[in-house]
Structures are given as structure tokens and as C-alpha cells.
Amino acid sequence: MDGSYGGGSRFVMKKHKINVTGFLKYxxxxxxxxxxxxxxxxxxxxxxxxxxxxQVLGAVEMKGMKAAGTQDLKKYYGLNANDFEExxxxxxxxxxxxxxxxxxxxRSEGQAEQAEAAAxxxxxxxxxxFEGYGVxxxxxxxxxxxxxxxxxxxLVVGEDADKAYSAFRKSL
Amino acid sequence: MLFSSIVFLxxxxxxxxLLYYIVPRRLKNxxxxxxxxxxxxxxxxxxxxxMVISILFNYVCGLDxxxxxxxxxxxxxxxxxxxxxNLCILGFFKYEGFLLESxxxxxxIEIPYRELPLPIGISFxxxxxxxxxxxxxxxxxxxxxxxxxxxxxxxxFPQLIAGPIVQYTDIQRQLDARRESWGKFGEGVLFFIxxxxxxxxxxxxxGAVFDGIVSLEPGQVSVLxxxxxCAAYMFQIYYDFSGYSDMAVGLGKxxxxxxxxxxxxxxxxxxxxxxxxxxxxSLSTWFRDYVYIPLGGNRxxxxxxxxxxxxxxxxTGLWHGAAWNFVIWGMYYGLILLLxxxxxxxxxxxxxxxxxxxxxxxxxxxxxxxxFSPTFGSAxxxxxxxxxxxxxxxxxxxxxxxxxxxxxxxxxxxxxxxxAVHNIYERIIYGKKRVRVAVNCLIYGGLFLLCTAxxxxxxxxPFLYFRF
Numbered sequence: 210m211d212g213s214y215g216g217g218s219r220f221v222m223k224k225h226k227i228n229v230t231g232f233l234k235y236x237x238x239x240x241x242x243x244x245x246x247x248x249x250x251x252x253x254x255x256x257x258x259x260x261x262x263x264q265v266l267g268a269v270e271m272k273g274m275k276a277a278g279t280q281d282l283k284k285y286y287g288l289n290a291n292d293f294e295e296x297x298x299x300x301x302x303x304x305x306x307x308x309x310x311x312x313x314x315x316r317s318e319g320q321a322e323q324a325e326a327a328a329x330x331x332x333x334x335x336x337x338x339f340e341g342y343g344v345x346x347x348x349x350x351x352x353x354x355x356x357x358x359x360x361x362x363x364l365v366v367g368e369d370a371d372k373a374y375s376a377f378r379k380s381l
Numbered sequence: 382m383l384f385s386s387i388v389f390l391x392x393x394x395x396x397x398x399l400l401y402y403i404v405p406r407r408l409k410n411x412x413x414x415x416x417x418x419x420x421x422x423x424x425x426x427x428x429x430x431x432m433v434i435s436i437l438f439n440y441v442c443g444l445d446x447x448x449x450x451x452x453x454x455x456x457x458x459x460x461x462x463x464x465x466x467n468l469c470i471l472g473f474f475k476y477e478g479f480l481l482e483s484x485x486x487x488x489x490i491e492i493p494y495r496e497l498p499l500p501i502g503i504s505f506x507x508x509x510x511x512x513x514x515x516x517x518x519x520x521x522x523x524x525x526x527x528x529x530x531x532x533x534x535x536x537x538f539p540q541l542i543a544g545p546i547v548q549y550t551d552i553q554r555q556l557d558a559r560r561e562s563w564g565k566f567g568e569g570v571l572f573f574i575x576x577x578x579x580x581x582x583x584x585x586x587x588g589a590v591f592d593g594i595v596s597l598e599p600g601q602v603s604v605l606x607x608x609x610x611c612a613a614y615m616f617q618i619y620y621d622f623s624g625y626s627d628m629a630v631g632l633g634k635x636x637x638x639x640x641x642x643x644x645x646x647x648x649x650x651x652x653x654x655x656x657x658x659x660x661x662x663s664l665s666t667w668f669r670d671y672v673y674i675p676l677g678g679n680r681x682x683x684x685x686x687x688x689x690x691x692x693x694x695x696x697t698g699l700w701h702g703a704a705w706n707f708v709i710w711g712m713y714y715g716l717i718l719l720l721x722x723x724x725x726x727x728x729x730x731x732x733x734x735x736x737x738x739x740x741x742x743x744x745x746x747x748x749x750x751x752x753f754s755p756t757f758g759s760a761x762x763x764x765x766x767x768x769x770x771x772x773x774x775x776x777x778x779x780x781x782x783x784x785x786x787x788x789x790x791x792x793x794x795x796x797x798x799x800x801a802v803h804n805i806y807e808r809i810i811y812g813k814k815r816v817r818v819a820v821n822c823l824i825y826g827g828l829f830l831l832c833t834a835x836x837x838x839x840x841x842x843p844f845l846y847f848r849f
Contacts, residue, residue: 230445234459237438238466248497266702272698279596289592291755319501319542322423323383360498 258295258314261361261380265312265346267370268376273308274299286311287326294360295318307335307346308367309353312377323349328355332364382423384573385580388834393420394632402561402635409535410556413636421502429501436469436532439463443517443531446553447524452595455766460518464511473508474500500670502521502542504700507533508667513549515671520716522549539632545643545663548670552638561637569634574825574832576627578798581832583622587613590787595753599762603773605780607766611746612752619648623663645823648798649736652729653717653744664700667694683723690722691715701752706760717744767789 215285277300284302299310311331313324332353339346351365354374359381363375382389397416404412422429442463449456472480475499485492513534534556540547557704594602594610602610626643633640643663652658669678670717676689691712698711721729729737747764754760766772783811784791796802811818 229458230441230448233441234438234445237434237441241431241438241466241470244434245497248427280593283589283592283596284393289588289590291595314483315498317499317501354612 218306227284245317256381258297260311260312261312261377264295264376265310265373268369268377269327269373271299273302273306273367274310275302288313288327292316293324305343307339307349309335309364310367310373311362311364313362315362321357321362325355325357327363328364332366337367382420384632385577385832385836387833390836392835393423395540398635401403403713409636410529413538414529414533414536417533417536417538417541421536421541424760426505430848431470432506435506436535438466439514439530439535440525440528440531443524444526446514446518448522456518460514463514467507467511467514471503473575474503476699476703483705489809490715505546506541508546509549511672512546512667513746516549518554522553523540525549525553527556531732537633537805539629539636539638540640544642545629545640546627546667547640547663548667551641555638559637565634565637566683569631571821571825572634573628573630574631574829576624576631577832578828579620579624579627581835582798582828583794583836584619585792586615586621587787588617590783591753594783597779599766599771601773601776601779602766602781603775604767605776606783606846607738607763607772608746609766609780609783610829611750611763612791615648615746615749617799618749619644619798646798648742648745649685649738649800650733651743652721652726653714654721655742656745657714657718664697672696686720690719694718696778704756706751706754706757709757709760710748712750713751786847 219331232252246342276297279296280290280298281300282290282298285300288296295311295314297310297312299308301308305360311328315321315324332350336347336350338363339350349366349368349370352370353364355362355364356374357363357379359375361373361381363377365377367373382393395414397412399749400412401409411712418429418433419528435624442459445459446456446463449459476495481492491497515524517524525534534547534549534552536691537547555797591610591613594606594613596607623644630640631811632641639788641663643660643661647659650659676692676700677685678689679686683687694715695708696711696712698707698709700711703705729740732740749762750767751757751760754763762771769775810820
């Protein structure tokens, strides 16, 4: 009797255990599902580059800067354009200008840290270049806006930096 | 966090090694797990939760499958459920945009969607967990009841974000019991520095040559420049990825683990079949064990064998990236492997070794064009340049300059991709223990200092395989 009771108990326990794992595996799917929805709701920052570019360029006067290419990105930021999904870069059009715009659409979030570090480095180099003699330039560089949002890294330097930033935020 | 970064080399690694070696044995896996989570969270704070929930999900599924061993139908259903959920997660993060855009293009309708950034390493850790789940179902491994051990298998930082893809069968015993030793630690350090040097000194340097060539305007590229660009990428991706794998193997050894080698001088292959036995071995092995053989492998009629090969290679292409050029790249290799199997093998075997080697390199280089080009159209354009269509002549001043100014580098890259350098080095110091230690310290110490000097000035040097 004892023996059969013991066997039954183990059976009940085993069955209970199976039910727990069975319940958990379905419960976890719900958690994963909820997490992805949360990510989608909170993500933002995923508008197509064309939309972002259009709205940012439309919001500001592009004076003091000119469109730059992949080699300039490598030269001034140490970044390879091929590593990212898309890059928009405008650099100063003369030696006394500091106006600059960089928008990077990342392939993965893991790239954000490095891309942001490169943008900070560029900003720091520019500040060193103008420190001590370019009062206006230093002022603009100190009020530069650098932000990572969703899949984008955004850097703007210039009189219209606030307008550009506002357009960037709205475009996402 | 990158292995080739100052913060990893001089902060993270020393701290984790110190903690690992001072804690008692029963806490070592926990320390390594905590370190691995910090390592991942450093670059992917948002996705750490996805990884944790994925670990818990697969851990529970493993228990569920093992718990239903006496009820095969239930175990099978549980296995299918687990595989489907894992593939849906991977599919959502990696292929959602590609799928919806392809449908939009095909149906000429606009399907709005929001694409999330790709969680780094998701392709690697999903394949690892699938190998565990399938092996538990097949009864080839025991279910892992220790959550810390299982979580460590999935997250172990040396191979977490760019492989090698470690199958659970290879590591299950090491998770429970492994032995660290000074000998193994030293060997790990050598592996690590070798990998770091491949990445920092060779891959990054030749990568700059490749970047320079592909950023030229189409009218400025001569035939020679186009071939040099392709050769530069061929070496960049080899030294980048095999360098990462060497670092992973080295780090594993430092913590007492043994991972299988992921590369074995692939550019010395004399056929494409041989090339794929030498390149990214852990991925080829995974597809062989979990897709090709279950489909019937080559022990089926020729028609089904062709189907099996094409399925595996389409999936291999898709694994590398959610774009048509990767699918084409995969199918390209599938077709060549079929050609070698059914038509070329008898011809190839009669040719001199040097011709077979040149044939392999040519096929590999054309393959890399599909791989590095952002779209299929741009790959075709680049191939046209290599054939002379639209090129700025056959040889121009720029291409000669690129060839000659990097002359020493080309020689190093070619020699380093063969076993010659390593064999000669081993032969010189073979059997002389003191000489071996002294020479290793001198050479590897020098390489480490050189890499550090490069890293201090470089602001960004991601690994190519991170994007997969």
C-alpha cells in the first residue's frame, strides 16, 4: 500500500512538473510577444532615411556647408559608410565655417556606441581647432546637438541647430 | 563591446579574469555568466531582456522535451513549438523588413512597417540554442537542469556575438567540469594576440584600401583597381572573421574551454567543396547536422540531393543577411558545389594543383562581390568593371599606386593566409622550450603593443560579421 502510494505520489509530482514546464513555455511566448510590442511602441526613430533627410534639410538653411561623401566620412569621422545602412553628411564649405550635419541610420543598435563616439571625437577635434581664436565658431560648436535616437545618430552644428534637431525629432 | 577596443583589453578582460580565478570553482560559471551579460549589455542594453527571456524559454523547452521522453508525440510537438518560436523571433528581427519589402515590390503595394534594429549576435545565439534543443530531443545530450550552466552556454562572451557557433554536444562536459592550467592560459593568450593582430594590423589596414577603391566614382576605376578592391575585401573578411574566431578560441582557453577551430586556411583550397570545409566551419557543420542530413543528405536520389544542397545554400545565404544579394550568393555556391559534385570533379582532379587553386580563388572572389555589394545591381556593375566594361582602362596610375604602395602588405596577406608562416615559425622554435617562451614573449608582446598603438588612434573598427 505504502509502495503504491509512493509510486502514485511520484507520478503526481512528475505530472505536475510537466504541466509547469508546459505552462511556462506558453507563458514565456506571451512575455516575448509583449516585449516586442513594447519595443515597437517605444522604438520610434525608425522613419526611412529619405523622410528624415527631407525634413531636416527642408527645415534649415544649408549655408556654410556642402554635401560630403564616403571618403570624407572616413577622413573626418573614421567611419566606413558601408558599415551603416545609410549616411547623410554635410561638412563646412570653407575653413572658417563649422556648420556640419551628420545623420547615420544604423544597421544594428550595437553600432550606436561607436558611431556616437566617432561623432564626439569629431566635435572635440573641431573645438580644439577653434579654441582661442574663433569665438563664434566655438560658441556654435559648444551648442552642437548630438543625439542617438532609435536607429539614428544625429549631429548638427550651426545657427539653425535647434531647428534641424526639432525637424529630426518630428520626422522619426 | 569589441574585443579590439581599449576598454575591453585594459578594463573588462583583466577584471573578469581576476574575478574568475579568485572565486571558488562552484562560482566560476556564475562569474563568467555575469561578465557575459555585462559584455552584451554594454553594446545592446535594450536587447539584454530579449536574450534573457530567450534563455529562459529554451531552458524550459529543454526540460519540457526531456520530461516528455516517454511520450514521443508530445516531445515532438514541444520541439516543433520551440523551433518555430525561435525562428519567428529571429525572423522578426532579421527578416521582417526584407520580407515585407519583397512582398511590397512583388505586389506593387506599399506595406507600412516598423523595423527594429537587429539585436547583435542573434543569428549566432539562436543557432546555438536550436542545436541544444534538437540534441535534447534526439537524446544526444542530457537536458541541462542547471540554469546558470545553460545561460552560460548561450551567452558566453568569447563567442557570443560573432561565433564560432558552439554546439552543445561539444561543450556540455566543459560546462560542468573543466580544468584551467597555465599552459592552456598561455596558449589562449597567444591565440588571442594572433587574432587581435589579424584584425587590427591586417584586416583594418587592407580594409582601408578596399574602402578607398569602392568609394571611387565608377569612371575612375580601372580593371586592375576593381580586382585589387575585390582582393582587398577577400583578405579583409578573412583576417577580420578568422581573427575574431582566434580571439574567441583564445579567450575560451583562458577560461578553461576548448572551442573547435572555425577556419583552416580556406584560401589554400583547390576546390569550392574544399573551401567550404575550411571557411566558417562551425556554420557549415551546423547546417550539415541540422538541415542537410535530416533532409536526407546525399543518400537520396540525385534530384532530392540537388534540392537538399540548394535549400541548405539558400538558407546559408539568408543567414548572412536579409537581402537578395545574400540569397544569390548562397545559391551561387550551391550551384557550384553541385557542378563540382556532378560534372567538374573528374575534370578538376586531372588538372595541376596550381590551376585548381586559381580556379577556386576566382570563384571565391566573384562570390565576395555579391557579398560586399549592397544590392544585386551594384554587384553586377562591379563584376562588369572587373571584366572591363565601363572601366577606366585596364591599368591606370591609381591602380599601380595601390598595388605598389601596399606591396609589402599584399605579400604578408598572401603568406599569412597559408600555413607556411606558422609552420616555419613552429619548426624554428620546436623542442627548445626556453627559446620558445622567450621568442613567443618577444614576438607576441611586440604584436600586442603594436595593436594597442593602432587602437589608441583608431576610433572605430567593427568586425564585419557583427552585422549577421
